[in-house]
Each structure stands twice: as C-alpha cells, then as structure tokens.
Amino acid sequence: MPVLAFCKENPVTGMARDWRTTMKHAARSSRASQGKSSPSPVNCGTTREDRANACLVSALRSLVIGLTLGLFSPAGLGQIIKTQEHAVLVVKVVEGLEHPWGLAFMPDGRMLVTERPGRLRIVGRDRRLEPHPVSGLPAITAYGQGGLLDVTLHPRFEQNGLVYLSYSARGEGGIGTEVARGRLTGSRLENVEVIFRQQPKGSTGRHFGSRLVFDREGYLYITLGERGEQDRAQKPDDHAGSVIRLHDDGRVPRDNPFVGKPGWKPEKYTLGNRNMQGAALHPQTGLLWTHEHGPQGGDEINIIRAGVNYGWPVITYGANYGTGTKIGEGTHKPGMAQPLHYWVPSIAPSGMAFYTGDKFPAWRGDLFVGALRDQMLVRLRLDGEKVVSEERMLKNSMGRIRDVRNGPDGYIYFLTDESNGVLARLEPATP
Numbered sequence: 001m002p003v004l005a006f007c008k009e010n011p012v013t014g015m016a017r018d019w020r021t022t023m024k025h026a027a028r029s030s031r032a033s034q035g036k037s038s039p040s041p042v043n044c045g046t047t048r049e050d051r052a053n054a055c056l057v058s059a060l061r062s063l064v065i066g067l068t069l070g071l072f073s074p075a076g077l078g079q080i081i082k083t084q085e086h087a088v089l090v091v092k093v094v095e096g097l098e099h100p101w102g103l104a105f106m107p108d109g110r111m112l113v114t115e116r117p118g119r120l121r122i123v124g125r126d127r128r129l130e131p132h133p134v135s136g137l138p139a140i141t142a143y144g145q146g147g148l149l150d151v152t153l154h155p156r157f158e159q160n161g162l163v164y165l166s167y168s169a170r171g172e173g174g175i176g177t178e179v180a181r182g183r184l185t186g187s188r189l190e191n192v193e194v195i196f197r198q199q200p201k202g203s204t205g206r207h208f209g210s211r212l213v214f215d216r217e218g219y220l221y222i223t224l225g226e227r228g229e230q231d232r233a234q235k236p237d238d239h240a241g242s243v244i245r246l247h248d249d250g251r252v253p254r255d256n257p258f259v260g261k262p263g264w265k266p267e268k269y270t271l272g273n274r275n276m277q278g279a280a281l282h283p284q285t286g287l288l289w290t291h292e293h294g295p296q297g298g299d300e301i302n303i304i305r306a307g308v309n310y311g312w313p314v315i316t317y318g319a320n321y322g323t324g325t326k327i328g329e330g331t332h333k334p335g336m337a338q339p340l341h342y343w344v345p346s347i348a349p350s351g352m353a354f355y356t357g358d359k360f361p362a363w364r365g366d367l368f369v370g371a372l373r374d375q376m377l378v379r380l381r382l383d384g385e386k387v388v389s390e391e392r393m394l395k396n397s398m399g400r401i402r403d404v405r406n407g408p409d410g411y412i413y414f415l416t417d418e419s420n421g422v423l424a425r426l427e428p429a430t431p
Helices: 021-034 048-069 231-232
Strands: 003-006 077-082 087-097 100-105 112-115 120-123 148-153 163-170 173-187 188-197 212-214 218-224 243-246 275-283 288-294 301-302 341-344 350-356 369-370 376-383 386-393 403-407 411-417 421-428
Touching: 021 275, 087 112, 087 120, 100 403, 100 411, 100 421, 112 148, 120 173, 163 188, 163 212, 163 421, 173 218, 188 243, 212 275, 218 275, 218 288, 275 369, 288 411, 350 411, 369 411, 376 403
Parallel strands: 100 148, 275 350, 350 403
Antiparallel strands: 003 077, 077 087, 087 421, 100 112, 112 120, 148 163, 163 173, 173 188, 212 218, 218 243, 275 288, 288 301, 301 341, 350 369, 369 376, 376 386, 403 411, 411 421
16 A cells, blocks of 8 residues: 655645655654544644644644544645655645646746646646636537647747647537647637648547657657547548648648558558557657557557558457457458557556656656556556566556656656546655
C-alpha cells in the first residue's frame, strides 16, 4: 500500500513540502489523539518557533482526524510510491477539471489543458487554474468519446503564438475529427482557422483519436481512429484509421506516400490503425511512435513510417468483445506491419511520453504510457526498438490516466479522465 503524505504544492517553489517531517508530526499527533473524543488543547510554548511548530502539529492532527472520519476530501494529499528504480511522490497540481484530455507546456511556465466537453483551460505559473476558459475556440461537438481532445503548440510558438487543437465537430455526413489553429492572445484564441477535416464523417460516437505531434522538420502529425467502423481503416479514400501528415498550415506535403495516387486521400501517411490516443517523438531518432487501442486485447505500440499498413482489422492480437471470437485473418500477413509491442489483455492506453529529464536518472530514455483500464501509469524499458521490461505504477489509485507528458522541469505530468479530474505530477520522494 502507498503511504499518504501531505504534499500541497508550494506555489512559489513548485515543490512539495518535506514529507518526512510532516509524516512524523502527523503520526505523533494521531497517536496522541487516540481514545479521545476531541483533540486536547495544544501547549503553544513561549517562543515563536515553539508556537509555529505547535500550530502545525495541531493542524495536522485535525487533518488526520478529519480524513479518518471522512469529513472532507483529501485535496493536496499525495502518495509516496516505491517503484523499481525510484521512490516518487505524487503531487496534485490542479483539481476540478472535467474530463481533461490533453496537456501542453508554454514557454513562460503556464500550461494549457483541454477538457473534453469543449473547454481549453490555462494553469498559471503559480499552478492555479485560471477561473475562465480560453475563449474563441472553434465549434466543438462533444458526443460519445468525442469533444475537445489534444492540444499542442507550434514549434515557433514564442514568435507566432499559434496553438493547435484536435476535436470532434459536426458537418456534412455526421461528426468527425478536425484540427484548428489560432493565435493565443491573453486568454483568447484569435484568427482561428480549421486546417484539417476528417472525410468522410460518420454517425458513431467512437474512436476519434486523436493526438497532435510536430516533428523536427515542422510537419504536423494527426492520429485518427476508424470511428468504430473497422473496414474504414483499410480504405484508401478515407481518412479514418490512419496517421495524417501536413504542413503547419494544413497544406499536403509533396512527399506524402499517397500523393498523386488515384483514389487515395493525399493527407494519409499510414493506414490500418484502429484508435490511436498516444503519440510521441523518439528523443534520439526523431521518429514518431504511437499506440492504439485493440479490441479485447491487442493494444499496440507502433513506429510510424510512410505508407505502412498496420493491419487493422485484417490482422490483430485482439478478439471480438464478449465472444472472444477471431477478428480478421489472424496475427500476421505479408505486407502488414507487426507491432513493436502489444498487450493481451488490454490496458486501454492513452497518452505517451519518452522521459528525457534529470529528476529521475534511472528512467531516462524510458517510455511512459497512461492506461484507462486498471487506472495506471506504465513504464517501458527499451533497447533500441524493443521493449525489454515493463513496470506498472499507481494502479487503481489516481483514476483513469488519459495523458502523460515529460515536463520541461524534469517532472512527469499526467491527467486523470474523471468528472473531477486532476493534473498531477511525479517528483522524487527524496530531497
């Protein structure tokens, strides 16, 4: 069991207070209150230091008793987790988010967080949630699994202020994933333009994707789901179930693999993907890695390469929901790529980040994946393009982990997809 410790974040330093001291005082005051109907009066002492320490002990005693009796929500409480490589402290940075989905770090220390019902929120440098959402967003249709999804910044954000959003929107033929960009001015998006619309749209409320990633050359990658209609992932004239590759303004690169090929959507970069909700650039190779949901089993990690068919639904390691019966032709077929890694049973992956920071040296180069099922954070140790070990953390302790990011400060941030979702981060548990 993880140990609970008071770790309300200091808005000035951004660090959690010393948990060892806190635990010592809390345990002492908790033992002292056993067998009593109410805490005994505190001797505040004669010096300023004595009075401050006594007040702290009194407050923590009330906190422990309140939590024990379930009198209030444990806001600001964290968990000390002993992992295979590091002892970590889980710090809740922001609470009260409604189904948060995507996270982006701005150069000035603020953060952008999407809420699936259709709001873009700003977390200030003081790690407080600004009370009003960003205005000026495009028309968003929150339907089923859809709504406002990912957010990313233009590679030259400091010069142009451009923010990119993926979301589901209604149009001719139904609802589909779209991408828009606008210039962030204060707490408003201005000059908003839609640079991509999935075609054709559809009627289901499932499998919209979607993650946004810029590569080192400035191309924008958009991951899409097949909208819960399996065969669409293999159709050349359908955006669904593929990775899209564009210039930053929505133009189609001339070297996209299907440009000029009759019957093919030129924006398509891959095909045969099911529902990709995690994507990140490898820190050494610069290649795009993605993961996608399988059905009943068969979640996959893939390295995205131009023109590759990743097989869904012709080949898969998953099975039909409920019945467990076979999907497609098996697990292998010539001309279709094998996943780099897969999970059976499913973990329902969402969010993905390579760790490159300095706060957790033993994790440098590892791949982190959020998981909706079992509500956990998964760490994968890599040897080149091979997964050699896996560790599962925070299982059933924080909620459904929707997104995970490598923060510019070296901490690992993640979002929980709940009606009262949180933005949290991992910090070293030792000073």
